[in-house]
Amino acid sequence: MSDETAGQNIAVQTRSLSRSFGSLTALDQLHLVVYRGDLFGFIGSNGAGKTTTLRILATFLAPSGGRAEVMGYDVVRQADSVRHIIGYMPDFFGVYKDMEVTEYLDFFGACYKIPSAQREKTIGDVLELVGLTDKQGTLIGTLSRGMQQRLGLARVLIHDPAVLLLDEPASGLDPRARIEMMAILQELQRMGKTIIISSHILSELQSLCNRVAIIEKGGLIYSGPVGGAQEQITSGPVYWLRVGTDLDRAMEVLKQQPQIAELEAVDSRIKITLQDHETDPSEVLESLVKGGTKVIEFREDEVGLERVFMHVTRGETQ
Amino acid sequence: MVRWPIVSRELRAASRQGSTYLLRIVAALFGITVFVGLQLQFEVPPNALGKALFDGLRLTVIAVVWVLGPLLTADCISREQREGTLKLLFLTPLRAPDIVLSKVSLQVFRAVTLLLALLPMAILPLFLGGVSWRDGLQALVVVAASMMAALSAGLVASAFTERWGRALFLSLVLSLFSVLSLIIAVTFLQTGAFPSSLKDLVSFSWLGGLIRRLSFGGMGLPSVPLTVGRDLAYVALCWTVVAVVLAAWRIKLSWRYKPPSRLRRRVVQVFCSPWLWERFFSKWMRSRRDVNPIHWLGEYSWSARLSKWSWCGAIMIAESGVLAAVVWSAQELMLWHYRLLYGLAIGLAFSAAASFRQERETGLYELLAVTPLGGRKMIAGRARGLWRQMLPAFVVLVAVFYFTTDFSEGFFLFEERGPIEEFDATLLFLFGLGTTFLTIVTIGMTLALTRLNLLMAWALTVALGLVLPLLLLGAFELGINLLGIESVARMAIEVKYVVYLAIQLVISLVVGVILLIRSLLRFAFV
Numbered sequence: 026m027s028d029e030t031a032g033q034n035i036a037v038q039t040r041s042l043s044r045s046f047g048s049l050t051a052l053d054q055l056h057l058v059v060y061r062g063d064l065f066g067f068i069g070s071n072g073a074g075k076t077t078t079l080r081i082l083a084t085f086l087a088p089s090g091g092r093a094e095v096m097g098y099d100v101v102r103q104a105d106s107v108r109h110i111i112g113y114m115p116d117f118f119g120v121y122k123d124m125e126v127t128e129y130l131d132f133f134g135a136c137y138k139i140p141s142a143q144r145e146k147t148i149g150d151v152l153e154l155v156g157l158t159d160k161q162g163t164l165i166g167t168l169s170r171g172m173q174q175r176l177g178l179a180r181v182l183i184h185d186p187a188v189l190l191l192d193e194p195a196s197g198l199d200p201r202a203r204i205e206m207m208a209i210l211q212e213l214q215r216m217g218k219t220i221i222i223s224s225h226i227l228s229e230l231q232s233l234c235n236r237v238a239i240i241e242k243g244g245l246i247y248s249g250p251v252g253g254a255q256e257q258i259t260s261g262p263v264y265w266l267r268v269g270t271d272l273d274r275a276m277e278v279l280k281q282q283p284q285i286a287e288l289e290a291v292d293s294r295i296k297i298t299l300q301d302h303e304t305d306p307s308e309v310l311e312s313l314v315k316g317g318t319k320v321i322e323f324r325e326d327e328v329g330l331e332r333v334f335m336h337v338t339r340g341e342t343q
Numbered sequence: 344m345v346r347w348p349i350v351s352r353e354l355r356a357a358s359r360q361g362s363t364y365l366l367r368i369v370a371a372l373f374g375i376t377v378f379v380g381l382q383l384q385f386e387v388p389p390n391a392l393g394k395a396l397f398d399g400l401r402l403t404v405i406a407v408v409w410v411l412g413p414l415l416t417a418d419c420i421s422r423e424q425r426e427g428t429l430k431l432l433f434l435t436p437l438r439a440p441d442i443v444l445s446k447v448s449l450q451v452f453r454a455v456t457l458l459l460a461l462l463p464m465a466i467l468p469l470f471l472g473g474v475s476w477r478d479g480l481q482a483l484v485v486v487a488a489s490m491m492a493a494l495s496a497g498l499v500a501s502a503f504t505e506r507w508g509r510a511l512f513l514s515l516v517l518s519l520f521s522v523l524s525l526i527i528a529v530t531f532l533q534t535g536a537f538p539s540s541l542k543d544l545v546s547f548s549w550l551g552g553l554i555r556r557l558s559f560g561g562m563g564l565p566s567v568p569l570t571v572g573r574d575l576a577y578v579a580l581c582w583t584v585v586a587v588v589l590a591a592w593r594i595k596l597s598w599r600y601k602p603p604s605r606l607r608r609r610v611v612q613v614f615c616s617p618w619l620w621e622r623f624f625s626k627w628m629r630s631r632r633d634v635n636p637i638h639w640l641g642e643y644s645w646s647a648r649l650s651k652w653s654w655c656g657a658i659m660i661a662e663s664g665v666l667a668a669v670v671w672s673a674q675e676l677m678l679w680h681y682r683l684l685y686g687l688a689i690g691l692a693f694s695a696a697a698s699f700r701q702e703r704e705t706g707l708y709e710l711l712a713v714t715p716l717g718g719r720k721m722i723a724g725r726a727r728g729l730w731r732q733m734l735p736a737f738v739v740l741v742a743v744f745y746f747t748t749d750f751s752e753g754f755f756l757f758e759e760r761g762p763i764e765e766f767d768a769t770l771l772f773l774f775g776l777g778t779t780f781l782t783i784v785t786i787g788m789t790l791a792l793t794r795l796n797l798l799m800a801w802a803l804t805v806a807l808g809l810v811l812p813l814l815l816l817g818a819f820e821l822g823i824n825l826l827g828i829e830s831v832a833r834m835a836i837e838v839k840y841v842v843y844l845a846i847q848l849v850i851s852l853v854v855g856v857i858l859l860i861r862s863l864l865r866f867a868f869v
Contacts, residue, residue: 084712108715118709119705124643131632135636
């Protein structure tokens with residue numbers, strides 16, 4: 026991608042973004058790029074600076090240094106323009122418990138200056154998207170936590186923002202509500218929204234996001250595709266082998282293969298680490314079959330985002 | 344039974360809050376101000392100074408107890424409800440009466456520490472003489488009884504709502520109710536009959552008059568037997584027991600969140616929702632939402648509408664009571680109107696200082712701040728909301744003022760005419776109303792956006808908007824006297840009032856420019 030094309034595709038960008046609270050540095054020279062249409066996972070331990078970053082991007086907090094842009098607008102100097110194109114959902118957000126669902130959305134619609142005639146239809150659409158159509162006239166105080174969370178998402182979408190900033194949107198939800206929330210987010214990505222989502226549930230982010238950033242103590246540790254994060258912690262891919270014949274014989278065959286960097290017998294299986302990510306694993310499999318080994322299972326070891334996170338933040342989080 | 348872990352936890356938490364210490368200083372300052380003010384009202388011969396000081400101190404302490412006691416207690420349970428910690432207490436073997444009694448004992452302890460701040464002044468009358476042990480004992484009983492009843496008022500208010508603002512307001516209403524019920528009950532116990540007329544209750548000239556009634560023998564009044572103090576203690580004890588039972592019953596019912604009952608929804612539907620022209624009202628409210636959603640926010644709920652018309656109702660009741668119960672002179676009538684205006688201003692200060700509190704406490708503020716509304720529109724919307732909340736009460740007040748001045752004394756504000764001839768009293772009253780509104784709203788909203796707690800923000804709003812101009816006016820007069828400028832020194836009261844209003848405006852301008860606009864320019868309010 027050329028620089029110009031990349032520049033046009035950038036939805037959110039921060040340069041040397043810093044924020045201090047007294048003597049505490051919450052963000053330290055953060056450089057971050059999120060492309061349009063990304064479902065971007067924002068990962069970090071508690072106090073790492075995720076919420077501070079999202080608050081600055083949402084124009085709620087002024088940075089102490091550096092710059093942040095959303096769709097080309099500066100979050101400090103063009104805060105008004107930024108507010109029109111972002112939808113921000115904080116980790117903890119209040120609701121007016123004595124308002125009805127539609128009244129609440131209509132109120133925020135008015136805050137976003139959506140014309141009155143258009144609001145009614147928009148409210149219907151967003152309620153349908155988040156599955157709250159049958160709760161239109163219900164008092165918010167009577168909704169369950171999951172429903173309130175979905176209502177929060179509906180509020181975020183009321184003005185059809187291009188960029189969604191979601192801080193722990195699935196926290197406190199039961200498994201079903203979480204899965205439903207993730208499905209809604211995927212649907213929103215298909216609709217062309219750029220979504221930045223911070224979450225502690227890394228397994229979900231792994232399957233949901235196409236790119237992630239890991240921050241620790243206010244600094245960026247990794248930013249890029251999920252797969253790239255996995256590659257970063259291993260020299261080569263790892264495969265697990267289960268054989269139906271003699272294990273030692275299979276080990277002997279494998280030891281003769283130059284593309285294998287490391288071999289280890291674990292219980293009744295063999296852990297194979299290839300030389301690098303360019304190596305073709307089918308060659309290993311072929312040599313085993315030719316050597317008379319009955320292969321029952323041969324699968325790649327999935328490096329989970331949780332392991333990646335623990336690896337890259339080693340020493341930082343201690 | 345009192346549970347010490349609760350008391351200990353609360354004391355530890357209070358010891359870490361700066362407001363605890365600040366409140367003690369405020370209580371002492373409040374006490375000194377009332378004390379000095381009372382002394383200045385009366386000319387006391389030197390041989391009676393000890394007794395006069397003692398009486399003044401007694402009144403001061405009772406005033407502090409009745410005003411600050413309920414306010415300080417008002418959030419003791421409501422905060423637990425708001426923060427969700429009450430249900431954690433209920434998940435332990437604690438029972439509702441245990442929690443309430445622990446809270447009461449803690450509040451008594453806090454009130455005693457506040458009263459200790461006034462102790463240095465209590466030593467003076469003892470040195471000066473003229474105070475018997477019976478007087479001391481009687482004063483102690485009256486203060487203790489007042490404290491129990493005042494704290495009970497705050498306790499009940501705190502149990503019945505989880506919002507701090509509502510709890511404070513309710514505590515003051517219950518405090519007033521407590522004072523009146525104590526007067527009526529003690530009068531009955533002493534004489535066997537209830538107060539003969541409403542006039543007996545409303546013919547006091549100021550809060551001090553009310554307190555004077557309660558303290559049984561304040562300024563210039565003879566002391567009464569100890570039996571009155573004893574009866575007062577009995578009544579206060581009964582009121583405290585009722586308050587504890589009521590509060591325990593309430594929190595036992597309300598600690599689990601329940602949606603509004605069918606009866607409540609029915610009541611709201613019948614009394615607080617439009618029956619006729621529903622579509623019209625819905626459309627009307629929607630159009631208001633379009634103009635300024637923040638303004639609409641102050642009107643959408645039935646409780647907001649109830650509050651608006653309650654202010655109006657309170658002014659109407661006060662006006663009716665004033666006009667019907669007593670024969671007033673024109674000057675007294677006008678003074679009453681100014682008192683009512685300042686009563687409204689204190690209420691307005693409360694509403695202004697409570698601005699965006701719910702939003703800040705619940706996190707809704709963050710959602711509003713990131714909308715394209717902008718700070719200016721939010722401030723303007725809230726100011727309009729405050730104005731509309733008080734508008735019916737203001738209209739009633741000005742209308743009655745206009746008619747009473749027109750029918751009694753014509754267009755002159757006071758019998759002593761100053762250099763301004765043909766001065767229109769109603770216009771001056773309106774000017775005062777406008778200036779006071781502007782000042783209070785500016786200061787109140789500014790302090791609401793700071794990190795001060797509601798009570799402090801309210802007290803500071805009143806102090807900066809109403810008391811400070813008075814003090815500055817006094818300093819201004821003193822300066823003129825010292826400089827010996829004869830013609831200016833003999834200023835007519837109208838001119839003094841205009842100077843007072845001008846000072847108010849300057850203060851609001853300074854506060855507005857320094858704090859409010861700075862907040863607006865600072866991109867967000869955090």
